[in-house]
Amino acid sequence: MRQAASADVPEIVAMLADDPLGARRENPADQAPYRAAFERIAADPNQLLFVAEDADDPAAGIVGTLTLAVLHTLSRQGASRALVEAVRVRSDARGGGLGTELMKLAIEEARGRGCALVQLTSDVTRLEAHRFYERLGFEATHLGFKMEL
Template identity: 65%
Template sequence: MRHARAADLPALVGMLADDPLGAQRESPDDLTPYERAFEQISGDPQQHLMVAEQGDPARTVGTLHLTVIPGLSRRGSSRALIEAVRVHGDERGDGLGTRLIAWAIEESRRQGCALVQLTSDATRIDAHRFYERLGFEASHLGFKMQL
């Protein structure tokens, strides 16, 4: 695991686009908006865009984005938000997703967070079972508004 570099963007966006939901909302042929977002992410110490590599030569096979959010609730506690968890299609079923989440939980503890949370699209039933197996509980009803 390491922090992402700009050179990782094609592989990261490719993984984000590699499922039915991502294929509808990502544009791997135009990295311009991802480059702008990466500049913002990499400049913010509360953002941890991570990649997992395997093999020799190293190949990007997984990613997640961890955000530490300071807050007033829970006696002024910070919380961590896990997003964009992806494992390359060739590497699924090997435990890499579990290792990615374990890293995020440990980093959240190291950062002093009181809790770690994530959301998962309602259609990703397999992902829900995965997160529950790792100890996450479905505790809230989420809402979104497209802008």
């Protein structure tokens, strides 16, 4: 596992698009917005984009990814929190513990940056993901809201 490089963007986007929700939201044919987003992430010291490669087959390419953002707030006595987003494991690499390792990396990074908690959202239809996060010790404590702009 390592921080993503610009060259990884097409493989990351392919993973984001490789499920029913992502297929509706993502457009891998147009890489320009993803490359611009990568540059913003890379320039922000409070955001990290991690990728995982197959240790047994480095030629297999990127098999997992997640984004970690550190948010500094006044709540909780000025505590920082980490937000985990866009967790994906390539469909042919699921079930081997890679998602757990990615999440452990994110949690340790958050802990090392002094965060008081790690939070994430997961679409209500992703029931397997919910079970995965609960196995890692996450609790469904809040109701989330979004507004498309």
